[in-house]
Amino acid sequence: MSSERGAAILLVCDGLGDRPTVGGKTPLQAADTPNMDAVSEEGINGLMDVISPGIVPGSDTAHLALFGYDPYRYYPGRGVFxxxxxxxxxxxxxxxxxxxxxxxxxxxxxxxxxxxxxxxxxxxxxxxxxxxxxxxxxxxxxxxxxxxxxxxxxxxxxxxxxxxxxxxxxxxxxxxxxxxxxxxxxxxxxxxxxxxxxxxxxxxxxxxxxxxxxxxxxxxxxxxxxxxxYKEVPSLHARFGFNAACVAGASLYKGVGKYLGMTLITVEGATGKGDTNLANKAEAALHALKTYQLVFVHVKATDSMGHDGNFQGKKEMVARIDKELVARLKDTDAYIAITADHSTPVSIKRHSGDPVPVVMKGEGVRRDEVKRFDELSAASGGLCRIRGLDLIPILADLMGYYVMYGT
Ligand SMILES: [Zn+2]
Structure with a gap:
């Protein structure tokens, strides 16, 4: 049975979503992202309200939602993470x-x-x-x-x-x-x-x-x-049937991963900051794919640039993620999903309720007409508009870890 099932990489660029700013473009629109765009072109795209439309997510509650855990039910408070x-x-x-x-x-x-x-x-x-x-x-x-x-x-x-x-x-x-x-x-x-x-x-x-x-x-x-x-929650494995690994630098995301039963992968030079070693993270993720069916890769610096109101910095960080991370991850046999946990527009220097772009590529995906990975292009994609809680069930179904309702 397991041979019919696939694996997936979920790349979360923290606070990636933004609003039109310099030259009417978002940092993601302005950035040079040939690899993310290739994923969009081969994949299915959409927008995602990580908690629900207009609700401004914290990074902690957002990540619970992204992994299919309703934060209103499962959020234990930040200190636990x-x-x-x-x-x-x-x-x-x-x-x-x-x-x-x-x-x-x-x-x-x-x-x-x-x-x-x-x-x-x-x-x-x-x-x-x-x-x-x-x-x-x-x-x-x-x-x-x-x-x-x-x-x-x-x-x-x-x-x-x-x-x-x-x-x-x-x-x-x-x-x-x-x-x-x-x-x-x-x-x-x-x-x-x-x-x-x-x-x-x-x-x-x-x-x-x-x-x-x-x-x-x-x-x-x-x-x-x-x-x-602290209270124990059912693990991702218990709920969906796959084993998951977490490749993150910042402690909050490692904490969320551990809370949901992921194995934490230690990566040399993964700092959770702008100087983080993305090549090492890519290597660690590819290595983890041999053992785990879901590999969560988190990059923090896009959010930090948003909080600093640094358009240029955010744009350059996105380009680095594209070149040093996505270029290495996009051509495996595994599914790849790229998204964010919320928007952190540089114009307001805080999280916002704007939906984030999401793309999934891999075997059997219903490819749409979208050719660029950004907040505006994603709006016309085949995933339309989903919620954070929908992401893992959709991926799990593609991977073959589906849950059937009825007979
Ligand atoms: Zn965040």
């Missing part, structure tokens, strides 16, 4: 957070909410394993100033507010319960005590003394946000 992406172990009921090392002065006023964008494993280790009441806290420094934090104990809740207020100059925020309940009150109390202790321990830590002596900002407090509550 950060912790899983940082390779931390999670148990049912654990509460996970994203966290930043930050710099505060003696009166708890925030000088830099990213501590000069520099973290430290030693500082993270100084906080790892703390116990407050019956709760044990684990912590890992992921990239730069970012950390993931896991709290394990009885009766905890994700329904608590962020400590990180995203503003500098103000004083450190307090974590508050978002619902009247003992679990919420307890979690907020533990978070506030943890933040207080983080200052107590970090402020006098030798690593920070050295940083001060060098004229650098000390990373003397930890600010938490994005509480999530």
């Amino acid at each position: 950060e912790a899983l992406g940082a390779d931390m172990e999670l148990h049912q009921g654990d509460i996970a957070f994203r966290a930043n090392f930050a710099t505060v002065d003696d009166s708890m006023r925030i000088i830099d909410r990213r501590a000069g964008r520099r973290g430290s494993k030693e500082l993270a280790d100084a906080l790892d394993g703390l116990e407050i009441e019956d709760v044990r806290i684990s912590l890992r420094n992921t990239t730069e100033h970012r950390c993931a934090v896991v709290m394990r104990g009885d009766n905890l809740s994700r329904l608590v507010s962020d400590v990180d207020t995203h503003v500098e100059g103000g004083t450190v925020g307090k974590c508050r319960p978002l619902k009247e309940g003992e679990a919420e009150r307890k979690t907020a109390r533990i978070v506030n005590e943890f933040v207080r202790r983080s200052y107590e321990i970090l402020n006098k830590h030798p690593v920070n003394e050295e940083r001060r002596q060098r004229g650098e900002l000390p990373a003397n407090i930890l600010l938490l946000r994005g509480a999530g509550s």
Whole structure:
């Protein structure tokens, strides 16, 4: 039976969708993309509302939808993905957070909410394993100033507010319960005590003394946000019957992959930034195709360029993805699908509800007339307009992992 079934590569260019900007074109329209265009010409094209029309997706909820998991049902909160992406172990009921090392002065006023964008494993280790009441806290420094934090104990809740207020100059925020309940009150109390202790321990830590002596900002407090509550969900394999692998640089996407039961492939030089090594990602994806039926390849930098309002940068990143990634992936026997998790128009520097282009190429696909991969051309393609939740079922059917309804 398995010999009748195909494999697929799903390439997600984060925040790829855009609006007409320079010369009336989107960065994707303006970019040189001969390989993506070849996929469009041989494939079936369309637009996709990743969550639903006009709803602005976060990258986390968007990726759940892209893999066929209704985010309104399955979203555990961002912190869970950060912790899983940082390779931390999670148990049912654990509460996970994203966290930043930050710099505060003696009166708890925030000088830099990213501590000069520099973290430290030693500082993270100084906080790892703390116990407050019956709760044990684990912590890992992921990239730069970012950390993931896991709290394990009885009766905890994700329904608590962020400590990180995203503003500098103000004083450190307090974590508050978002619902009247003992679990919420307890979690907020533990978070506030943890933040207080983080200052107590970090402020006098030798690593920070050295940083001060060098004229650098000390990373003397930890600010938490994005509480999530871990619970197991049925894996992609359980739901669709195929094994999946994840080729991503940024921890959020690794976390989503792990949450859905994918195997994480470690790629040298995959940074989740503009300097990421796309050739290595292509190699890793092609190698993974020998073992896995679905290979998810994620590129982050297109979204970052959108947030920076950098039209030229986004256009050049798209051209790099075309040349260094799509050129290598497009001619295997596997299906290839290229899309985005949402639009991040450079004109507004944030995610938007604009639908994203999607293309699928491979055996048996009903080829349409579209010859270019972009937001406008895709609108006249044979896939018409689908939702994110439809993507994997459509691919799975093409691959032969179909689910029949009725007899
Ligand atoms: Zn995104």
